[in-house]
Amino acid sequence: MSDVSSALNAIDAVIDAGPFDATWESLEDYVIPRWYKDAKFGVFSHWGVYSVPGFGNEWYARRMYLAEDDVFGHHVAAYGPQNEHGYKDLIPLLTATKYDPAAWADLFVEAGARFVMPVAEHHDGFPMYDSDYTEWSAAKMGPCRDTIGELAAAVRDRGMVFAASSHRAENWWFYDGGRKFDSDVQDDRWRALYGPAQPKESVPTAEFMDDWLARSCEIVDKYRPLIVWFDWWIEEAFWAPYIRRFAAYYYNRGAEWGDGVAINFKHRAFADGTAVFDVERGQLAAAHPVFWQTDTSVSKNSWGYIDNHDYKTADAIIGDLIDIVSKNGALLLNIGPRPDGTIPDHEQQMLRDIGAWLKVNGEAIYETRPWKVFGEGPTEVVGGSFNDVKREGFTSEDVRFTRKGDTLYAIAMANPPDGKLTIRTLAAKSVNCLHIVSSVELLGSSDAVAWTRDADGLHIELGGPPPTPTALAFRIR
Secondary structure (H helix, E strand, C coil): CCCHHHHHHHHHHHHHCCCCCCCHHHHCCCCCHHHHHHCCCCEECCHHHCCCCCCEEEEEHHHCCCCHHHHHHHHHHHHCCCCCCCCHHHHCCCCCCCCCCCHHEEEHHHHHCCEEEEEECCCCCCCCCCCCCCCCCCCCCCCCCHHHHHHHHHHCCCCCHHHHHHHHEHHHCCCCCHHHHCCHHHHHHHHHHCCCCCCCCCCCCHHHHHHHHHHHHHHHHHCCCEEECCCCEEEEEEEHHHHHHHEEEHHHHHHHHHHHHHEEEECCCCCCCEEEEEEEEEECCCCCCCCEEEEEECCCCCCCCCCCCHHHHHHHHHHHHHHHHHHCEEEEEEEEECCCCCCCHHHHHHHHHHHHHHHHHHHHHHCEEEEEEEECCHHHHEEEEECCCCCCCCCCEEEEEEEECCCEEEEEECCCCCEEEEEEHHHCCCCCCCCCCEEEEEECCCCCCCEEECCCEEEEEEECCCCCCCCEEEHHH
């Protein structure tokens, strides 16, 4: 296996030679790439050993070692006690026998995704890529395939951007429940997988954080993702020197490649202006002047594969996408493949339904920028993380705006039942408007749109059936 200390020397050499150094002041020179602001929609995928049991959620590896958790009892009943059948014993069942990265990539193109982000390593400490720092990886066990490398090639072949996420920081404490009873976590033979298994309140050792930095930079060098996404625990203050070093290294690599790269972070892990803020399972209540992102899943109760998903609807996700884009954001939407590498049929259909809407209305989404007001209407969007299912369904009175040059797009978030709607923000005397209306067209339709404008708003009447079952986009010039 590769030597971490040698890797750290190489990392520091790249930092010393590049335009960015490992200080917040230097990292404030970072510029979010235009391609990312244009892309708007990406697909996330949580696929790993946690997909094998199909129970609970993607935190199965932690929950099976917590005696008070229902996953604990399920594991004993399904596989046996944790001192005889631990998480490690699920690895051979991650077969990937039907994993077809080309088929995945084709589906993501059909979904209208512009970037694709698989989980490179989850909290469970089992990389889905060919890591030089551990024998416990999908390239050497289970599938015995570099699943990340294969998908990266397929994604790029189809003109999409490849990205990757790392959740490794949480491996420090992820298995700590296994220290409290007779389990295989107690056996140091498996420490390379289970990690230190220390209390979450403890501070990681320099050895652990050095390994985190080496693995993070390894993902960058081996797979050249144009986005690297980190989960929440790196917001702890002791991580700050390490995330600054990673950012300087990654941004310098991006400069070498001539590609615009980005880091996603949550909460306050990064200083303002140094990376792209990400809201987990939630949105912003209002537009933000700086580009941002939502990550959420097609399922309400899991990111990884389980047998009893509580799925959202494609219409609801389309509504979220429109709302997020109107507020200067992008949507990263997750799916959870089965252990054999197939994507559940329902999730495939959801992606296709989203793609069908984008095929008609993508002009109002891709390459757009926010307008002076993001929208209008009665439906309240609850801002903040883990609020993604708290809003009511959007109505035809809810309208969101985007722009492209001098063209304004107004998107009615539901089809009006009588074919008529009024956009009050575009009233002739509205102080918010300042937009001359000379024509109104419905994307996806060749039928003429009748419209009038007065002090109450822009009144539109459809000339035929709506081109999509939800959310109508109007081109206004």
